[in-house]
Amino acid sequence: MSALSDLLSDVVSDVEAVLLFSPSSSHYRQFADADLDEDLLVVAPENAVGADTYVELPLEFDNVRDRIRFGIEGALERELVDAEDAVACSVRIFDGDPDGVVRVRVTESMRSGIYDLFANSRAEPGVIRDVFEVAIELGKKGQKGKPVGALFVVGDAGKVMNKSRPLSYNPFEKSHVHVGDPIVNVMLKEFSRLDGAFVVSDSGKIASAYRYLEPAAEGVDIPKGLGARHMAGAAITRDTNATAIVLSESDGLVRAFKGGQLILEIDPEEY
């Protein structure tokens, strides 16, 4: 029994901060009342427990590695932890209550830009999250029948519209559909039929569909093997302050581009 306790105390010894991932309120109270020497951070999709130091988790990452990396990156970005700190993360690996404690050493290389993608993009974080969810949903639904591809350009819509031209009549003209509206889920099937890019404004309004993007693509460096859709998406984010979220038709992955760089790559099947 003492060996077991030693095992756990080895994991949590000399940590600078404790990160609680999506804690229940009783779980959080337990830590908050204990008055730890270490900093206490809550990482969750929303601050349901009313914690003082809180890092928003925009997507409920199923993969524990991604979840921890995102949480630490967010804490690093907001200078709640420093590089070379050791932190203990209390996470939920299987269903139910938090069931694992992971010790992580924070390194500067953890700044991959994923947190930046959500928190510091032109569009609101909630909008980017909603577009991600739409793309993921489309990736799942498309795969059951026939794989589909889609390209969403989020934020800086005015400039994007000026750097693109319509392929056909804009079905969203004079409509006021926002990503995240329940109706968007109903429209998902229709979405997969439309060619070209979707342009989404900073506040989440779907400004247009059927857009043919015409950015200058020189010098855009994306992994070889990605097609014209990804190239167009990456290039438009270099020309404007937009973020591009691309669902690949060939491999079914959802990728995010910002500033012409590939930032995030996720598999819809894992959500």
Next chain:
Amino acid sequence: MTGVEAGAGAGSGAAGVGPAGSGVALAQVDTGTVTSAFGAVPRSVWLGAIVAVAGVVLAVLLGAFTTRVLVRLGVPDAVEGTAFDRTVREFDTSTVDVLGSLVRLFVLGVTFLGVLSIANVTVAAGFWGRTVQFLPQLFLALVILIVGVVVGDKVQLVIGERLTGVKLPEVGLFPRLAKFTVFYVAVLIALSQLGVATLALVVLLAAYLFAVVFLGGLALSDLLQSAAAGSYLLLEQPYAIGDEVVIGDHRGIVQEVNLFVTHIEDDGEEFVVPNSTVFESGVVRVRG
């Protein structure tokens, strides 16, 4: 065969009530005696009994019906979390059940009075007469009060939820103000239903509403103007996201149009222009 049984049943039933005819009914088989057994009891007693039974059945059915209709309408979910619902829950019941039993009590009360009038109870007829007139009003007033309390609580909850994003301690005043306004109106309606003089309360309400509307309108006039202009802009879309426009002194590309403001951006500078300006100064669309 059935005639005998029916006769016996009716006879024994009548035996307790009326002194005559029970033995005869048992002995004879033809239906004539059954009618006479019925006839032995005064008509009004039968009528009273039927009305009483029908009233009880109706009360139970209507109570259950009300409960089911309210449940089907999603009332339990809608009122969940309100102070009234929580209080009622402490007594192991629910808002819907309270309303259901209120309906039941009302029907029972009406039945009781109906039976009394059939039985020709003349004792203090004036008192009963007034009670009969008063009962539906009391019932309505009670229902209005309960609905008012529940709606007031709900309004407080909903407004409170909407304002959770605003981190300002004073903001807690608005939900409570809304709640007590609803309570006040409900009490006012209930009292006037009972015929209590409410003129002074109505005057107070009018003064309060005038203050809210007048001062609110004064404070929000700019926002309202922008919203009126914005609803036109959203419906007609004279300019859309991506168009280059000049509004007043600002020239740039439209990034966003919402109900109150239009965002136009020019070389890293984003102007947030109230929609009322769009109508006052007009818009120039630059065609490139």
